Amino acid sequence: MGANRNYARFYTLLKKMPWADKETLVEQYTNGRTVHLREMSVKEYNSMCRQMEEITGYDDQRRRLHDQLRKARSGVLHQMQLYGIDTTDWNRVDAFCKDPRVAGKRFRELTTDELNGLNTKMRIIIRKQK
Numbered sequence: 001m002g003a004n005r006n007y008a009r010f011y012t013l014l015k016k017m018p019w020a021d022k023e024t025l026v027e028q029y030t031n032g033r034t035v036h037l038r039e040m041s042v043k044e045y046n047s048m049c050r051q052m053e054e055i056t057g058y059d060d061q062r063r064r065l066h067d068q069l070r071k072a073r074s075g076v077l078h079q080m081q082l083y084g085i086d087t088t089d090w091n092r093v094d095a096f097c098k099d100p101r102v103a104g105k106r107f108r109e110l111t112t113d114e115l116n117g118l119n120t121k122m123r124i125i126i127r128k129q130k
């Protein structure tokens with residue numbers, strides 16, 4: 001599988017599948033070529049992990065978290081537009097967010113909770129301007 005030999009993704013998913021065993025899964029996705037993770041190709045490993053994510057529901061959970069993050073980002077960007085910040089210029093957005101009084105981080109580094117807090121903060125700032 002190359003230089004990166006971290007199989008945490010696989011073992012995390014395997015714990016959620018008590019009925020499955022490692023050797024059977026590896027053998028199935030390598031068409032019987034091997035039962036060892038280290039002998040799998042990257043393509044085989046990723047295919048197996050994606051399928052395991054779908055079976056365990058981990059894929060749906062990750063998608064929901066991504067959707068929440070996207071919605072929070074969209075809300076904050078909308079408030080920034082109302083405040084007068086050009087949201088098409090990421091340097092401007094990052095400069096605004098890096099201010100310690102605002103968020104203290106670059107926009108893309110903000111978590112969903114931090115974005116929700118920033119959204120509230122932006123609404124208060126805009127309300128005070130009126």
